[in-house]
Amino acid sequence: MSKFSRMLRQALTVARRDFTATVFTPTFLLFLFAPVLMIGFGAVGGIGAQSIVGDDSQMKMVVIAPPSQAPTLLETDRQLRKLFPRKSELAPPPLTIEAPHGDPAAQARAYFDSDKFDAAAVLYGPLDKPEILYARRGWSEAQFLTQLAEQSLRAQKLGNAEPLATVTQTAVKRGPASPTGRGQAASIGAFSIFFLTLFLSGQAVGTMAEERSNKVIEILAAAVPLESVFFGKLIGTFGAAVLFLLFWATILINATRLLPPEIASGFPSLIAALGAPTYALLFIAYFTMSYMLLGAMFLSIGALTSTQRELQMLSLPITIFQMIMFGLALAAATRPGNWVEIAAQVFPFSSPMAMIGLAGSSPAIWPHLLALAWQTLWVAIIITVGARVFRRGVLKSGSPKRKTKIEATA
Known part of the structure; x- marks a missing residue:
């Protein structure tokens, strides 16, 4: 068995352990129904704000x-x-x-x-x-x-208030080349990736910090390479996120079928330049890359923290940084062909959101293959750097420094 196959098998073992420990708990049920709580709090806040502003019915x-x-x-x-x-x-x-x-x-x-x-x-x-x-x-x-x-x-x-013109109004459906439909697909895709990644990747940092505090991470590090531990935990938390998305996607898809036709027709028709099937596949791929990039960053931060206070202080700048990346991706969607678009597509943390925007407005497919390879490379870089920093800074097990010629002759 090659070294890569052995590391991948060890990473999948850690992923299966983390996925089971995350999903088969009562806490995951609360996490699963968190959108219901968010909608409930939003509804209560809206009712309160409306009562403060006043009732316009009078x-x-x-x-x-x-x-x-x-x-x-x-x-x-x-x-x-x-x-x-x-x-x-x-x-x-x-x-x-x-x-x-x-x-x-x-x-x-x-x-x-x-x-x-x-x-x-x-x-x-x-x-x-x-x-x-x-x-x-x-x-x-x-x-x-x-x-x-x-x-x-x-x-x-x-001498008459009746209308003078007889007007015939006919609703026309926009064609696939509609700039409005493409722009909406680009903006909604970028926002969806940003929101889902920010909402779901936060559990990775808490998992790593908890296992460091109870010394479990040291046991895992003694059994398998740290790169496998980090990658396995990333896959395990991503599996829980996918389960969350499948649960709510099933509910929303079936709920839209129950809507009356006049309400369903009121939703905007999002027409991506690459077509719906290709756009959906790219959305899944870019969400995966965005989750892996931000999750790897959160894992590296969680591995370096020892208290919840340090965890909160370090994760907040990452959240603000991701919001800046979202703003950069939206700026790229509104300025096609500008240097802002190129910068957003090249920078790894804004690249998934900027590229899903490109998928909504441009029919070219080759930039997405190049972007996915580029983002995968950065996921490997972040995991490797995070594992090495944790090994040297926390476990104190880094390779010894090389002696200089002066120290050797002394």
Whole structure:
């Protein structure tokens, strides 16, 4: 058996041990359902923020106008609301027409002190020179009332508020060469790799630090080479991450089949330049490389820490560094052909995210083969350097320094 085969077999043994120790524990169930907890906390935070901001269901717009103008104003309001999607948060609040009595300015000001509803904006006066009062959050409603007065005045001069043009609208599906679809595929792919890698690779650093504190790593180092230990642990944690992804991918794929057609059609059509099957394979490959690169870095850091405080202090800069790499990859996606794109594709930690962006916008396949080989080389470099630093700095078992000629003759 060759040396490489022996090291690979030892690494797989360590990987099987770590995978079993990670997956077959109650803690992994909590990790598996962590997205549910995150969504729950996000929903609670959203409800709390909405209650702080206030409920917009009580807001209204008011137009003080004679009853003779009410039909024209209501018809114009109905036509202007077609510019907004149904039940959209951007749609203006309901419109109320009130007959003038007394001083219109005082009447308009009094609506802002009403305890029956919240007045967002109030219009009074003639339509050719209207006055509009609006609250702090009613600027967009004031713009809507401005257009309402303008279009209502035009309808009065024409003598009819009904639309003059008969328009036929037909939905058209974008072709495979759509720049928007390619750009969305590139951006979403880069963000997905960044988020999944950052979320899933953090468990590697805790595993290594824990086994160093209970002296297990020293037992493993005495039995197999440290490079095999590091690589095996990396494969074991990656296997747990793949199990996590398969679990949630199965749930999401089956959940999308239960969505109504009108909701499913609202999702953007992501069209990658290389096609869906090739893009999916490259996404898996680049996620694997991104996980291996960041996981190897986390393993090397966890092997050098002895306390949880040191672990937190060292892992935070790595997280910030990875966010910078994500920003570099997004900058590369928005500047094709620039030096930023080349730098993001060459630098190993930003290369997976930048290259999945390239897969969404360019049909060439050879750069991906070169990039995967380059990233694999850097995974081997990081594991080797991490193992040697751990051997020399922690185990104190490095090879002795060579004696110089002066020391030998002394």
